[in-house]
Amino acid sequence: MDLEFSKADEDYRQRLRAWLRDNLGEGGSANAVMRQAEKDPGAAKDPLAGARAWARRLHEAGYVGLAWPKEYGGQDASFTEQVICAEEMARVRTPPLINTIGLTIIGPTLVQHGSEEQKRRFLPRILSADDLWCQGFSEPEAGSDLASLRCRAELDGDEFVVNGQKVWTSLAFLSNWMFLLVRTDPDAPKREGISYLLLDMKTPGINVRPLRNAAGGQHFSEVFLDDVRVPRDNLVGELNRGWSIARSSLDHERSGLSGVIALEETLGRLWRMAGGLKRGTDQALADAGARRALAQHWIEIEGLRHLGYRTLSDQIAGKPPGPGASVGKLFASEVRQEMTRTALQLEGPLGPVAKRSPHVVERGRWHAAYFDALAHSIGGGTSEIMRNVIAEKVLGLPRLQDD
Amino acid sequence: MDFDLSEEQHALQEMARDFLAERWPTERSRQLLDARPALIDDDVWREIVEMGWLGVAASEEAGGIGGDVTTAAVLCQEAGRGVLPGPFESSLVAAIALDRSRDEALCKNLLPELIAGSRRVSVGIEEPGGLYGPDAVSAEAREEAGVWRVSGHKILVPEANEADRLLVAARTSQGPALWCVPAAAEGVTINRMDRMDAQSCGEVILEGAAAEGGVLAGAERGEALLREVYDIWTVLLAADLLGSAEASLELTRLYACERVQFGKPIGTFQAVSHRLADTLVEVEIGRSLLFAACLALDEGRDNAAPLVSAAKAWLGDTAVAAAETAMQIHGGVGFTWEYDVHLHLRRARCNAAMQGDADHHRDRIADYMGESWVAPVKA
Ligand SMILES: Cc1cc2nc3c(=O)[nH]c(=O)nc-3n(C[C@H](O)[C@H](O)[C@H](O)COP(=O)(O)OP(=O)(O)OC[C@H]3O[C@@H](n4cnc5c(N)ncnc54)[C@H](O)[C@@H]3O)c2cc1C
Numbered sequence: 001m002d003l004e005f006s007k008a009d010e011d012y013r014q015r016l017r018a019w020l021r022d023n024l025g026e027g028g029s030a031n032a033v034m035r036q037a038e039k040d041p042g043a044a045k046d047p048l049a050g051a052r053a054w055a056r057r058l059h060e061a062g063y064v065g066l067a068w069p070k071e072y073g074g075q076d077a078s079f080t081e082q083v084i085c086a087e088e089m090a091r092v093r094t095p096p097l098i099n100t101i102g103l104t105i106i107g108p109t110l111v112q113h114g115s116e117e118q119k120r121r122f123l124p125r126i127l128s129a130d131d132l133w134c135q136g137f138s139e140p141e142a143g144s145d146l147a148s149l150r151c152r153a154e155l156d157g158d159e160f161v162v163n164g165q166k167v168w169t170s171l172a173f174l175s176n177w178m179f180l181l182v183r184t185d186p187d188a189p190k191r192e193g194i195s196y197l198l199l200d201m202k203t204p205g206i207n208v209r210p211l212r213n214a215a216g217g218q219h220f221s222e223v224f225l226d227d228v229r230v231p232r233d234n235l236v237g238e239l240n241r242g243w244s245i246a247r248s249s250l251d252h253e254r255s256g257l258s259g260v261i262a263l264e265e266t267l268g269r270l271w272r273m274a275g276g277l278k279r280g281t282d283q284a285l286a287d288a289g290a291r292r293a294l295a296q297h298w299i300e301i302e303g304l305r306h307l308g309y310r311t312l313s314d315q316i317a318g319k320p321p322g323p324g325a326s327v328g329k330l331f332a333s334e335v336r337q338e339m340t341r342t343a344l345q346l347e348g349p350l351g352p353v354a355k356r357s358p359h360v361v362e363r364g365r366w367h368a369a370y371f372d373a374l375a376h377s378i379g380g381g382t383s384e385i386m387r388n389v390i391a392e393k394v395l396g397l398p399r400l401q402d403d
Numbered sequence: 404m405d406f407d408l409s410e411e412q413h414a415l416q417e418m419a420r421d422f423l424a425e426r427w428p429t430e431r432s433r434q435l436l437d438a439r440p441a442l443i444d445d446d447v448w449r450e451i452v453e454m455g456w457l458g459v460a461a462s463e464e465a466g467g468i469g470g471d472v473t474t475a476a477v478l479c480q481e482a483g484r485g486v487l488p489g490p491f492e493s494s495l496v497a498a499i500a501l502d503r504s505r506d507e508a509l510c511k512n513l514l515p516e517l518i519a520g521s522r523r524v525s526v527g528i529e530e531p532g533g534l535y536g537p538d539a540v541s542a543e544a545r546e547e548a549g550v551w552r553v554s555g556h557k558i559l560v561p562e563a564n565e566a567d568r569l570l571v572a573a574r575t576s577q578g579p580a581l582w583c584v585p586a587a588a589e590g591v592t593i594n595r596m597d598r599m600d601a602q603s604c605g606e607v608i609l610e611g612a613a614a615e616g617g618v619l620a621g622a623e624r625g626e627a628l629l630r631e632v633y634d635i636w637t638v639l640l641a642a643d644l645l646g647s648a649e650a651s652l653e654l655t656r657l658y659a660c661e662r663v664q665f666g667k668p669i670g671t672f673q674a675v676s677h678r679l680a681d682t683l684v685e686v687e688i689g690r691s692l693l694f695a696a697c698l699a700l701d702e703g704r705d706n707a708a709p710l711v712s713a714a715k716a717w718l719g720d721t722a723v724a725a726a727e728t729a730m731q732i733h734g735g736v737g738f739t740w741e742y743d744v745h746l747h748l749r750r751a752r753c754n755a756a757m758q759g760d761a762d763h764h765r766d767r768i769a770d771y772m773g774e775s776w777v778a779p780v781k782a
Binding site for chain 2 (some may be wrong): 001002003004005006080268271272285288291292294295296298299300302303304305306307309310312313314316317324327330331384386387388390391392394395396397398399400
């Protein structure tokens with residue numbers, strides 16, 4: 001048993017650290033890169049020029065698309081390099097990547113299931129952030145029960161004609177491509193009549209309506225599709241075989257170790273905040289209950305970290321994935337929520353003060369984090385669905401009735 | 404990067420599991436609940452000794468196998484799963500303490516005898532007063548005319564009545580450390596103090612009892628040895644708790660597949676299956692913490708102590724919750740004497756409160772966080 005990374009892996013880490021130091025600047029953010037790009041002529045036409053520039057910078061240095069084959073612009077990197085990269089980026093809080101959905105969901109799906117032409121056409125443009133993708137799976141009547149989706153696609157010559165509605169589509173209003181699930185055989189059993197399509201968002205007949213979320217921000221949208229024509233070449237895999245492809249893309253989650261570093265950062269912040277807040281004449285950190293709550297988060301984070309190492313170690317040894325992925329997703333979203341609850345509790349009577357008020361604690365960051373954390377046990381498969389998966393797949397309990 | 408047990412450790416684990424299932428059926432643990440004193444069968448104990456379990460983490464010169472804390476933990480995990488009573492774990496800890504003391508006389512004589520089963524050695528650290536660990540030790544040791552004399556009050560000393568020697572924690576002006584006291588020495592009184600899970604232990608009252616030799620590991624290293632031994636014992640109990648939680652989960656899983664109500668196995672009801680899914684998550688997090696802590700101890704990492712605390716706090720909570728879940732989901736039969744659920748619940752409850760309960764360990768982690776992150780003004 002050992003948790004050591006090899007010399008080569010450690011060298012990789014040092015090179016990456018040096019690169020991050022050089023490219024994040026003193027301020028500790030990539031804002032400089034972004035601001036510079038925004039000043040460029042031509043940037044006026046693209047409100048995302050800054051964010052794209054940062055994504056591109058990472059790509060040029062070879063720090064995205066790590067798992068993808070070299071021939072499509074990837075790095076053919078090892079599992080450990082992928083983990084190190086995720087860890088180091090999280091540690092210095094690199095700005096979120098605008099092309100994350102492309103990098104983590106559709107890219108890996110195309111690597112695995114796409115045609116040669118699709119790979120050549122789409123993968124490099126995902127890496128360079130020229131294309132931004134959104135995921136059109138959920139529908140008003142098909143959430144957890146995704147396989148009951150109704151959005152129809154009928155073949156008409158060389159084209160599909162798509163009609164229906166998608167909802168909760170994250171970043172749809174910024175994206176120029178969508179990957180979506182459509183029903184291509186309404187008579188087949190529900191999992192056998194679904195196909196996986198790639199849709200150019202500029203195609204006529206698409207109407208994107210941004211929705212304001214509970215936290216007050218704009219993140220997801222409703223998307224209406226009305227006689228939208230999609231070339232047959234944009235079908236991923238075989239006709240009516242989209243369900244299994246979609247399932248595999250839900251499995252593309254990483255070992256979750258980058259999430260651990262982010263939680264660790266959050267805990268450090270909580271600890272410092274508790275040191276600065278008052279409870280009568282004491283600091284909040286002097287309270288035994290508060291200390292134990294924070295210690296419990298330390299325990300949870302170490303548990304998650306070492307669960308991640310187990311998953312990684314199994315991957316390296318070529319073992320089939322253990323319970324790590326579903327356990328990690330469920331547990332991480334719970335820990336995240338608990339930590340933001342602890343934060344609001346530590347803030348005490350000042351907890352409710354709104355962001356715009358001069359009395360606000362830490363600029364209201366914990367309100368935002370709290371709402372954000374609550375969404376984590378809904379998006380990407382709810383916690384209840386994760387428990388169903390664990391009960392059936394890991395514990396082998398009898399399956400729920402399902403048609 | 405290989406965060407898995409070695410092949411030998413896996414093999415040892417399997418062997419231990421099979422041995423206990425065959426030679427120590429849970430029925431025996433149930434019978435012990437009515438026995439006074441509750442002691443393991445001599446022949447089973449002899450076989451355990453012959454398999455070399457007591458010396459699994461002691462050096463080869465002393466007749467041990469030279470294994471590490473991780474290997475010892477694997478055996479304790481099985482002891483927990485199989486509800487094996489004392490004095491296995493305390494003997495293992497005593498062997499580790501003697502071995503790591505590098506005390507020439509004790510390592511040459513007592514340790515091989517302990518490993519060979521001809522002498523029993525127990526360990527007494529906790530005291531009445533409601534606190535845990537080396538910092539709470541108030542027993543005193545004084546040197547008089549070349550003889551160390553120990554006075555104080557120890558509780559929950561595993562099978563103290565059956566022990567030939569007691570490794571007891573006491574304090575000098577230099578801090579707490581361990582001394583080896585013959586159980587038959589003058590000034591030693593031992594009273595029975597049974598646990599609700601049929602493990603025998605004792606209250607030991609020391610009134611100027613003469614120790615054999617000096618401070619274990621010497622004045623310089625004595626306190627460090629005591630702390631190391633306490634941490635190792637703690638992590639071995641955490642391993643026991645993991646085995647216990649796994650046993651509760653497995654019992655309940657099987658029952659949820661078999662038991663039919665409303666025409667369906669009860670495992671199809673989400674109120675049941677989701678509770679088991681949550682237990683599984685807790686067990687897997689606990690397993691990750693346990694082996695992280697073992698590895699940190701074996702590699703001498705400086706975050707070993709907080710990881711040990713993390714494993715113990717988490718697994719104490721988890722094993723108790725897993726057993727309570729087992730009782731609820733078994734319904735009426737879960738509350739019967741004949742079902743094993745209460746055996747696991749009793750053991751988990753006891754072990755969760757030994758070697759530091761969850762709050763003790765969370766406090767220790769909070770102190771570590773304060774030292775390693777920021778030093779806020781002490782309130
Ligand atoms: C912030 C955010 C971003 C999102 N982004 C996207 C995106 O980009 N693309 C996309 O396609 N979707 C996206 N989603 C949608 C998300 O995948 C769905 O919301 C989720 O799958 C749940 O579906 P639903 O909302 O229809 O809820 P429902 O499925 O109706 O669930 C309602 C409640 O019932 C419970 N429930 C349902 N079925 C069961 C069952 N079998 N057993 C037990 N409990 C059950 C659920 O757990 C939940 O608590 C996003 C959601 C959020 C919150």
